[in-house]
Amino acid sequence: MTSQTNHLRTITPSGRSQESVKNSIWHLFEEIWKSRKHIRIVFKENFRASSAGTGFGALWNYILPLVPLTIYWFLARFRVFPSFEGVDGAVFITYGVTLWFVFAGCIQIPIQVVQSRQKDSMKTAFPLIAAIMAGFANLVFETSVRLGLVSVIVLATQSWPHWGVLFLPLAMLPAIFFFGGLGLLLSLMNVIYKDVSRVTTIVLQYGIFISGVLFPLAQGGLLSFLNQFNPFYVFIEASRYLAFQGELMFTPSYIIMSILSVVIFVKALRMFYVMEYRIRGLV
Amino acid sequence: MFKSVDSIVEVNNLGKIQSRRPAVTRKRFASDFTRALLSLKSLATDKLRPGEFWSLKDVSFSLKRGEALGVIGLNGAGKTTLLRILAGQILPDAGEVYMQGSVVSMIDLTAGFQMSASGKRNIFLRGAMLGRSPEEMQATFDQIVDFAELGDAIDAPVVTYSSGMQMRLAFSIMISVCPDILLIDEILAVGDFQFRQKCLAHIRSMRENSAFVFVSHSMGTITDFCDKVIVLNKGQVVFLGDPKEAVEVYESLKFPESDTPETKQAHILKPQFFNENAIEDIEHFWCDADGNPITKVIAGQDLYFKASFCVKHKPRNFFMGVPLWTEEGVYVTGFSTQLQDDSFDITPGSKNNFILKIPSLPLNPGFYIGNLSISDGPEILYRQELSALEVLQHKPRFWGAITLPHRWELTGGANSGSYSSSDQKTA
Structure with missing residues (x-):
């Protein structure tokens, strides 16, 4: 059962592809805005459903996101990870892992939502982008929970961040654009080649070890050169410097990645807008 | 626009x-x-x-x-x-x-x-x-x-x-x-x-x-x-x-015109089904009062149908019926045991014989096709086509597929009287 609001609607084969990039992105955000109540309800329901029938109930929604962080915290306590640049190892690791989950989530959520909702979306006119936003809302919740734990660890270790950390959301916006855009493009490619989601999962599982989250990467040689092209490394390093040193390292890599992130994000939004109704016909 | x-x-x-x-x-x-x-x-x-x-x-x-x-x-x-x-x-x-x-x-x-x-x-x-x-x-x-x-x-x-x-x-x-x-x-x-x-x-x-x-x-x-x-x-x-x-x-x-009469009838009578694990040794045919198989009957005469079968297990909710169509596919009626209050005690392993009597057949002349359907609750045991029945003309005029007993009466005027279709019944 679906509904559209009271206006003139024109449905043509190439209607969406003939719109300008600006209009496409505007309409996409318009769809998200119109579906905001539904996004809220879907998020709430997913939140409830994920722990329905369990003894601890909604407590699981707080416990599970913390599990990986607590593992790294304990390893840091046992000196598996040393202190880095004056920052306690536990803070350094848990902060980095939290960022990693944000970036990885930005890539994986669109793929998972499009894959799981593809069949259902054909039967409703509910925009897929709104379903993806409900997934992102969950990511925001989990990230808040993780940041809560990071704050506790900061308090416990007295490893205070620099006040520049307040600018972190702004500095990380290019990263969100980059990985969110990549996620949208990959979600479309996964419709064509089902292997994409599997390959992405594998890449992300190995990726954490080449992102500089767990271990400092080489500062010289070929690996150091390659790191300049590793978006995970570039954005995580930039965020760490801002959070603990109070400096935003406007390295050429960060600037290039930021420009690239806007290009990828705009292209991905446009592609998703044009292709969404083609996905629906694919069941 | x-x-x-x-x-x-x-x-x-x-x-x-x-x-x-x-x-x-x-x-x-x-x-x-x-x-x-x-x-x-x-x-x-x-x-x-x-x-x-x-x-x-x-x-x-x-x-x-x-x-x-x-x-x-x-x-x-x-x-x-x-x-x-x-x-x-x-x-x-x-x-x-x-x-x-x-x-x-x-x-x-x-x-x-x-x-x-x-x-x-x-x-x-x-x-x-x-x-x-x-x-x-x-x-x-x-x-x-x-x-x-x-x-x-x-x-x-x-x-x-x-x-x-x-x-x-x-x-x-x-x-x-x-x-x-x-x-x-x-x-x-x-x-x-x-x-x-x-x-x-x-x-x-x-x-x-x-x-x-x-x-x-x-x-x-x-x-x-x-x-x-x-x-x-x-x-x-x-x-x-x-x-x-x-x-x-x-x-x-x-039912495209290009279809042969056989194809049309197959469309009408489908689906056909026979659960050989549940029922066997089945015979059924239209017959006269003496039980002799017939393919033709005169409109207005009594018509009989005989069915005999052997079930392998005792059915819990047995019923059987004969739905009837004109050869053009118009669903005329059905003769079902479900309309009777009797409950039939079906014996597994031995022959169960049934006879259906349709008194004063109200069908009008033409060819009629049908199925014999035997079920145990929602489970169909047998549903197969019957041999076609030709109803022969007795009255000079008729309309539609059936003629129900009816009677017209003139309730006013000098020549009050009545006419009844049942007056013309054939013995």
């Missing part, structure tokens, strides 16, 4: 390409993806590739407020595809659709339900999908629950509902808004008979303010409800116009 100022739905040369092979469909998607990546303005190409076919082609119509358009056709004719395009769920590959006003589609009523959430929560969820605020849904909440007849079950998770309850809830939410355009796929699939009548009554009350596109296999509903009807066949409009004529066209599609 709209050709007529009154129209609120305009469909021009609509077409949709589909394939039964997912790989072919994905290939088209990949081609569109590449074109979008290269920022090419035109995505869709209306050229068929290997493995593709037009599931809709050159469909055009317009609708005004207060009009109802029926869409009928055989399975796979493209009815639901048309509805899905109008609902904005999928894109066409050719043509265009213009729609003025709010659209509500009832294609897959339960799609989008959050099964783990309660009926109550789903009301608000669906309301949000329909563009209604929680406050608006709260205002109509009681009305929705009343209409759905769910009572306390509204607080239970939807996953615990029967399919009928889910349908009722979904339908009740839908009718809480009054759309300009309503797209309905098989409304008669909603709930039980009483609820269906309630739904239809409500839809009728919306007639004046909304335009309807209505897909159904119920020809009665189509002719009663619709102003005009489209008959789709293999994705193309083969008729658009008067509902009764449309139903005739549809019937001709079901």
Whole structure:
């Protein structure tokens, strides 16, 4: 059962592809805005459903996101990870892992939502982008929970961040654009080649070890050169410097990645807008 | 754009390409993806590739407020595809659709339900999908629950509902808004008979303010409800116009003239079934009073039917019957044991013999075809074709398939008298 609001609607084969990039992105955000109540309800329901029938109930929604962080915290306590640049190892690791989950989530959520909702979306006119936003809302919740734990660890270790950390959301916006855009493009490619989601999962599982989250990467040689092209490394390093040193390292890599992130994000939004109704016909 | 100022739905040369092979469909998607990546303005190409076919082609119509358009056709004719395009769920590959006003589609009523959430929560969820605020849904909440007849079950998770309850809830939410355009796929699939009548009554009350596109296999509903009807066949409009004529066209599609009489009869009598693990040694035939097999009988005479069979297990809820059609496919009547109060004690492993007596056969001359159907509750044990029965003429004149005993009386005037059809019964 679906509904559209009271206006003139024109449905043509190439209607969406003939719109300008600006209009496409505007309409996409318009769809998200119109579906905001539904996004809220879907998020709430997913939140409830994920722990329905369990003894601890909604407590699981707080416990599970913390599990990986607590593992790294304990390893840091046992000196598996040393202190880095004056920052306690536990803070350094848990902060980095939290960022990693944000970036990885930005890539994986669109793929998972499009894959799981593809069949259902054909039967409703509910925009897929709104379903993806409900997934992102969950990511925001989990990230808040993780940041809560990071704050506790900061308090416990007295490893205070620099006040520049307040600018972190702004500095990380290019990263969100980059990985969110990549996620949208990959979600479309996964419709064509089902292997994409599997390959992405594998890449992300190995990726954490080449992102500089767990271990400092080489500062010289070929690996150091390659790191300049590793978006995970570039954005995580930039965020760490801002959070603990109070400096935003406007390295050429960060600037290039930021420009690239806007290009990828705009292209991905446009592609998703044009292709969404083609996905629906694919069941 | 709209050709007529009154129209609120305009469909021009609509077409949709589909394939039964997912790989072919994905290939088209990949081609569109590449074109979008290269920022090419035109995505869709209306050229068929290997493995593709037009599931809709050159469909055009317009609708005004207060009009109802029926869409009928055989399975796979493209009815639901048309509805899905109008609902904005999928894109066409050719043509265009213009729609003025709010659209509500009832294609897959339960799609989008959050099964783990309660009926109550789903009301608000669906309301949000329909563009209604929680406050608006709260205002109509009681009305929705009343209409759905769910009572306390509204607080239970939807996953615990029967399919009928889910349908009722979904339908009740839908009718809480009054759309300009309503797209309905098989409304008669909603709930039980009483609820269906309630739904239809409500839809009728919306007639004046909304335009309807209505897909159904119920020809009665189509002719009663619709102003005009489209008959789709293999994705193309083969008729658009008067509902009764449309139903005739549809019937001709079901039984094409090119079909041989045998093929037509096979269509009428299907499905045939024989569970050899449950029943065996079956004999059945039309016969006279002495039990001699016959293939012809004179109208008005007593007719008999004999059936004998052996069942392997004792049936719990045995019944059998003989449905009868004219050779043109008109369903005349059925002779079922379910109409009798007697319960038959069927003995497994031995022959059970039945005789059916039809006194003063009311069938008019012609050929009649039928099945013998033997069931144990919902399980059909045997359903096979009977030998054709030819009813021979006794009266000079007759009308229709049957002549029921009747009597005309002149109750006023100088020559009062009477005439009775039963007076002419043949012994």
